[in-house]
Amino acid sequence: MSSLLIQNLKKSYGAVEVLKDINLEAESGEFVALVGPSGCGKSTLLSIIAGLESVTSGEVLIEDRVVNDDAPKDRDIAMVFQSYALYPTMTVRQNMTFGMECRNIDKATQAETVDRVAALLQIEPLLDRKPGQLSGGQRQRVAMGRALVRDPKLFLFDEPLSNLDAKLRVEMRSEIKKLHQRMGRTTVYVTHDQIEAMTLATRIAVMHKGVLQQYDTPDMIYNQPANMFVAGFMGSPNMNFFKATIVDGDVGLAVRLDGSDGPALPLGAEQAATVSAGQAVVFGVRPEHFSPAHEQRAERKGRVTVPVPVTVDMDEPTGAETILMARVAGQDAILVCEPEEAPKPGETMDFAIDMAKASLFDAATERRL
Amino acid sequence: MADTTHQSFDPLATGSRARQTRSRSIVYLLLGLFALLYLSPLVIIFMNAFRPLEEIVREGFISLPNMLSATYWVEAWSTFCIGGTCEGVSRYFSNTLLMTVPATILSTAIGLVNGYALSKWRFKGDTWVFGLITLGVFMPAQMTLLPWAFVLGKIGLSNTIAGLVLVHTVQGISFTTLFCRNYFLAVPDDLIKAARIDGAGFWRIFRRIMLPLSPPILIVCVIWQFTGIWNEFLFGTVFTSGSNQPITSAIVAFSGSGTGERHYNVEAASVIFAALPPLFIYVIGGKYFVRGLTSGAVK
Ligand SMILES: Nc1ncnc2c1ncn2[C@@H]1O[C@H](COP(=O)(O)OP(=O)(O)OP(=O)(O)O)[C@@H](O)[C@H]1O
Ligand SMILES: [Mg+2]
Numbered sequence: 001m002s003s004l005l006i007q008n009l010k011k012s013y014g015a016v017e018v019l020k021d022i023n024l025e026a027e028s029g030e031f032v033a034l035v036g037p038s039g040c041g042k043s044t045l046l047s048i049i050a051g052l053e054s055v056t057s058g059e060v061l062i063e064d065r066v067v068n069d070d071a072p073k074d075r076d077i078a079m080v081f082q083s084y085a086l087y088p089t090m091t092v093r094q095n096m097t098f099g100m101e102c103r104n105i106d107k108a109t110q111a112e113t114v115d116r117v118a119a120l121l122q123i124e125p126l127l128d129r130k131p132g133q134l135s136g137g138q139r140q141r142v143a144m145g146r147a148l149v150r151d152p153k154l155f156l157f158d159e160p161l162s163n164l165d166a167k168l169r170v171e172m173r174s175e176i177k178k179l180h181q182r183m184g185r186t187t188v189y190v191t192h193d194q195i196e197a198m199t200l201a202t203r204i205a206v207m208h209k210g211v212l213q214q215y216d217t218p219d220m221i222y223n224q225p226a227n228m229f230v231a232g233f234m235g236s237p238n239m240n241f242f243k244a245t246i247v248d249g250d251v252g253l254a255v256r257l258d259g260s261d262g263p264a265l266p267l268g269a270e271q272a273a274t275v276s277a278g279q280a281v282v283f284g285v286r287p288e289h290f291s292p293a294h295e296q297r298a299e300r301k302g303r304v305t306v307p308v309p310v311t312v313d314m315d316e317p318t319g320a321e322t323i324l325m326a327r328v329a330g331q332d333a334i335l336v337c338e339p340e341e342a343p344k345p346g347e348t349m350d351f352a353i354d355m356a357k358a359s360l361f362d363a364a365t366e367r368r369l
Numbered sequence: 370m371a372d373t374t375h376q377s378f379d380p381l382a383t384g385s386r387a388r389q390t391r392s393r394s395i396v397y398l399l400l401g402l403f404a405l406l407y408l409s410p411l412v413i414i415f416m417n418a419f420r421p422l423e424e425i426v427r428e429g430f431i432s433l434p435n436m437l438s439a440t441y442w443v444e445a446w447s448t449f450c451i452g453g454t455c456e457g458v459s460r461y462f463s464n465t466l467l468m469t470v471p472a473t474i475l476s477t478a479i480g481l482v483n484g485y486a487l488s489k490w491r492f493k494g495d496t497w498v499f500g501l502i503t504l505g506v507f508m509p510a511q512m513t514l515l516p517w518a519f520v521l522g523k524i525g526l527s528n529t530i531a532g533l534v535l536v537h538t539v540q541g542i543s544f545t546t547l548f549c550r551n552y553f554l555a556v557p558d559d560l561i562k563a564a565r566i567d568g569a570g571f572w573r574i575f576r577r578i579m580l581p582l583s584p585p586i587l588i589v590c591v592i593w594q595f596t597g598i599w600n601e602f603l604f605g606t607v608f609t610s611g612s613n614q615p616i617t618s619a620i621v622a623f624s625g626s627g628t629g630e631r632h633y634n635v636e637a638a639s640v641i642f643a644a645l646p647p648l649f650i651y652v653i654g655g656k657y658f659v660r661g662l663t664s665g666a667v668k
Binding site for chain 2: 047050051052071072073077078079081082083085087088089090098099102103146
């Protein structure tokens with residue numbers, strides 16, 4: 001059974017179309033992450049699911065019921081806001097019971113529920129404080145608590161962690177994951193932090209300029225991005241996009257980086273099936289899919305690699321790994337490698353590209369081939 | 370919430386000792402001078418309320434009282450004759466009270482609801498509605514005299530306190546709506562969204578979320594309306610007469626009657642009676658007034 005179904009959804013503000021033909025389905029218990037750059041329409045989509053914004057056309061279904069015309073309170077959803085939106089004049093306890101009070105739930109049940117959720121989130125000592133007397137992380141917990149007391153069909157999160165410092169964000173991230181595993185409720189989670197999306201979601205919806213670019217599992221989004229936007233948006237540092245041309249190699253088709261004078265890189269059978277010789281393509285390689293050629297790391301796993309000479313311009317050691325700003329066949333590239341293997345700036349060294357992990361995009365449409 | 374933080378920067382506490390003393394004394398001298406200037410009418414009126422009439426006539430207005438006597442206060446409050454009725458200003462005082470309190474409460478309450486609806490429940494044409502309501506702020510009261518006279522006559526409220534309550538309530542809505550709407554704009558919309566998801570409707574959100582955030586602007590509205598309506602003279606004089614007049618009109622009526630001698634001492638006491646309530650309201654609420662005018666709603 002699908003818990004949330006969005007069909008041909010369009011939303012315009014006057015003449016401006018902010019959501020263009022969105023189709024999305026979440027199964028019961030799924031954790032859907034909505035990601036995309038600022039202004040792409042994530043919050044708008046979430047508000048439409050919540051019923052805080054109307055649709056221009058299309059349908060929203062929650063548990064197979066069309067809710068287009070239902071008020072937010074009749075949709076059985078709970079939402080956590082980026083600003084937390086805690087009621088400033090109420091105590092934490094009152095914040096949590098307000099929703100139940102509006103639904104005429106009796107006092108005893110209210111108290112019981114608050115106690116249970118407060119224990120779950122470890123906010124019992126805070127119950128009698130006002131939001132103004134809480135730290136950012138505590139407010140975040142209370143905002144979650146307010147959603148959890150409701151046991152709704154659908155949880156909606158709008159960038160709930162973006163106001164926290166980096167360390168707390170990582171902590172809360174794993175806490176949200178635990179909570180989701182425990183509660184098993186369908187969740188739609190807006191973020192523009194791709195790590196949050198990758199770690200939490202069962203499926204990721206990548207949006208750009210109001211268009212849903214790809215909706216798939218984190219693994220597919222990362223390894224088989226549907227187009228150059230998704231490929232570039234997910235992953236840090238960004239995927240390298242090399243201008244290249246398909247050529248006839250010694251053993252079937254191969255890809256030659258424009259400006260390269262070395263051998264062409266032979267394509268695997270699967271990749272070769274989608275292209276033809278002479279085609280202009282964009283060859284996408286993630287920074288971590290380069291490895292020093294002499295290590296032969298990918299070969300050991302039985303994969304094909306081809307060494308390419310890499311000239312390093314600058315290095316950025318981060319401790320765990322070193323990021324190299326470099327040039328491959330005269331085109332700018334970013335590589336990641338282990339600190340002790342990193343060549344010095346100015347040096348040229350052979351790096352092997354893991355061909356199975358590389359992506360090919362059409363140079364004109366930017367779609368995956 | 371709504372605490373103004375004061376930067377502890379004292380421009381007088383810089384430079385050499387001599388410079389500090391010099392600049393400090395100049396500042397206090399100027400302040401004292403202006404305070405004296407502003408307070409002198411009040412002081413003179415206050416002193417005259419204690420002086421017998423012959424003494425005022427003999428020595429002029431500006432002089433210290435030779436002896437203190439409360440008789441003129443009593444006379445002014447309860448026995449002095451104004452336009453045929455000999456009840457002093459007490460009657461007019463209660464007229465004004467009966468006019469000011471309901472009009473203040475009503476206009477403030479309506480302004481709060483207006484401001485809430487106009488800032489948090491946007492609808493088509495809301496900026497027009499807001500524009501029209503606040504047009505009243507810029508409209509001279511004289512322009513509204515004729516229409517009001519017509520309306521009050523039609524609904525049978527001419528020469529009544531209730532009529533004045535109506536006039537002041539409607540006239541006041543322009544101000545209170547302007548104040549409240551601008552104040553509520555600072556309340557984050559997310560609060561309203563969260564409450565709607567929680568299942569609260571228009572009035573519950575108003576009662577449970579907006580009202581508890583409102584004290585600063587509530588105080589501003591109450592002080593503004595109370596002092597404005599209490600001191601108002603034009604409507605009171607035009608729309609009421611005789612024993613139905615508010616105190617401002619009554620005082621002018623008896624001091625400007627022209628027949629017989631002027632009871633300066635009783636007049637002075639009456640004026641002070643008339644000025645006390647707004648003064649009282651300002652003294653207890655003034656601190657919040659200034660704060661409410663300058664602060665945003667919530668952080
Ligand atoms: N009430 C509105 N009227 C007109 N345009 C709007 C309105 N609300 C949002 N928009 C526009 O819709 C687009 C999507 O906004 P939205 O808030 O959904 O972006 P977002 O993806 O959540 O961005 P962010 O990551 O910055 O929160 C933006 O271009 C925004 O300017
Ligand atoms: Mg947003």
